Amino acid sequence: MNKNNQTHNLSHHKNRAFKPEKINPPRIFDSKSWQWLTQSKNEIVLEIGAGKGLHAIQFAAQNKDKTIIAIERTAEKFAAFNKNAQPKNLANLYPVHADAIAWSVFALPAQSISQAFILYPNPERNNANQQWLNMPYFEFLLSRLKNDATITIASNIMEYLDNAQAQSTEVWQLPTTREVVDKTSSRTHFEIKYLARGEPCEQLVITKPAGYVTRFDNDNP
Incomplete structure (x- = not known):
């Protein structure tokens, strides 16, 4: 089916469409090495921007x-x-050295991820279009999530989370909760540093509900 004809059935209000056909595969990428994803009995969790791990x-x-x-x-x-x-x-644990957008387009099957993390991403203050929830790619990422899967986005920059929360609820039409990160949390080196300095850290937990429709639900990676 032509994706343009599906627009009126979408579960969100993002008009600009992501174009995976224009994405090149990551360097030294072998799709066969990721075929196990379609058969894994374990829940698959994705972290974007893993830093030092x-x-x-x-x-x-x-x-x-x-x-x-x-x-x-x-x-x-x-x-x-x-x-x-x-x-x-x-x-x-599977560490991957690649651009997350390119890798996910070529490696991830639709509805394969049970949980995703984007912890302390670059706030892109000078280019808000590059913030994750502002990007058309976010629709593709949602298509890779299973029903009731969650995306956790954490930041010490409240303006970033304010915008992400607005995008999540108003544009992407997703159930979203906002939480204060516990002061004892130590998930990333950034988190440890920010909390030690007394900076507030918060996170959004975004849920993809059953029946959520994107342009990419039936696509192969």
Whole structure:
């Protein structure tokens, strides 16, 4: 079906459509190495912008029944991530050095992710169009989530969360809760630093409800 003809059936109000056909695959990408995603018995968790891997490593160690794929684009941070992860030998942790948008287009099946994390992303103060919930790509990301899956977005920048919350509820039409991050939380190096300085940190927990319709629900990666 032509995606343009599906617009009136969509569950959101985002008019501008993401165009995955214009995305190039990540370098050194082998789609066969990710075919197991369609057959995995574990819940699949995605982290975008994993940094040095602190949250991903902790999550994998504490949730052996789940598999976490943690993506980091920056070479220096990913090298530190790999170095930190190797001694742990966690079979349920998959560090990925790639751009998250390109990787997800070519690797992730529709409705395959049970939970996603975007922790302390770049606020893109000078280019709000690059904030995750402002981007047409967010619709594609939603199509990769299973029914009732959640996306957790954390930040110390309240204006960023204010905009993300407005986009989530008004544009994407998603159930969204806002929570204060506990002062003892230590999911990322940024979180540890911000909380130690006494800065407020909050998070949005966004849920994809059953029956949510996007342009990409039946697409293959």
